[in-house]
Amino acid sequence: MSPIRQYENIPPFPEDVPVADMRTISLSNLRLGDKVTIETLMTSCQELGFFMLDLQGDATGGLMIEETGQLFEISKALMSLPEEEKYRYLHDIPKSFLGFKPRGHAKTETDEPDRFEWWNIGQDGLMGNAPLQPVPPVIHSHIPLLQSFLKHGQDIVALISTVLASQLGLPPDCFTRLQAPTKASGTVVRFIKAFASPDPEDLRTSMIHHTDFGTITLLANVLGGLQILAPGKDANVSDSWLWVRPQPGCFIVNLGDAMVQWTGGLLRSNVHRISYAPGQQRFVDRYSMAILVRPERNASMKRLTGEGIDSDLTAWEWEVKQAMALRHGGAAVESRGGKDARK
Ligand SMILES: O=C(O)CCC(=O)C(=O)O
């Protein structure tokens, strides 16, 4: 999503790039149980695994629009800290994914260094499930804001999870009870800075193609740069990648691999990446922010419906395995689950 004022004073998203045809779901209509909205949600989660969630007109959504605007400012201050200060909060993979990931610590698909930084703030510390991770003062002074943003996000994720479970004929709480915010998990609030790409000779990817490995991701961005792999297309062909046009007042929502696993492939997690931003936007640093919800650490990854192979791993074991593949450039280039769009 993006608070409307973030769209001021940035170069425009160009009109002449191929964009993904993403459906927009009204949060307010979803909450009201509107039949068409629910069906659209279900279809989006089966065919693309991505949709736009319009927060406007919903009380919680409105608060999140405000909070996102404030958090973007905090993210800029955070990422502008001196390098040596940021390194004091370096993540400790695979023991912990929390904290700062410097530029170049992962690879792109061409085996070159990535060009983004992120900073993961764990839900456990924010919820009091665990001591708060070490954070610099710019974050420490805004913990209540982060907590409020996270709680509102949890509310939205629970709503989506419940609707999807019901549509699949499962107990409505079957997903929410595997991702209770009060239980230890790998859920994070993530601040991302993808660096400007002014050099026309160097337009490599910022963040390698991947699928998210949790359940549901809520993403806020303002500049373009996010690309999704068109269903059925080859990741190695550049035409297969579609830009996502950020929409003011909307979150981009996508499903992760845990949802595919639990539903035996009935729902889809789609490959995506951060490319350079399109048009004149590539001359500007790009900030994005996400809540990446993961199952509880000890949640079973056993299938709840559908067909396919069960997993005996716990959610935490599963995530570590996937994160290591991502770090070494061996990330999945295939979307998982779902069904092809009707022609
Ligand atoms: O910043 C973005 O647009 C996408 C980030 C992303 O895919 C991730 O953090 O998993």
Ligand SMILES: [Fe+2]
């Ligand atoms: Fe992602």
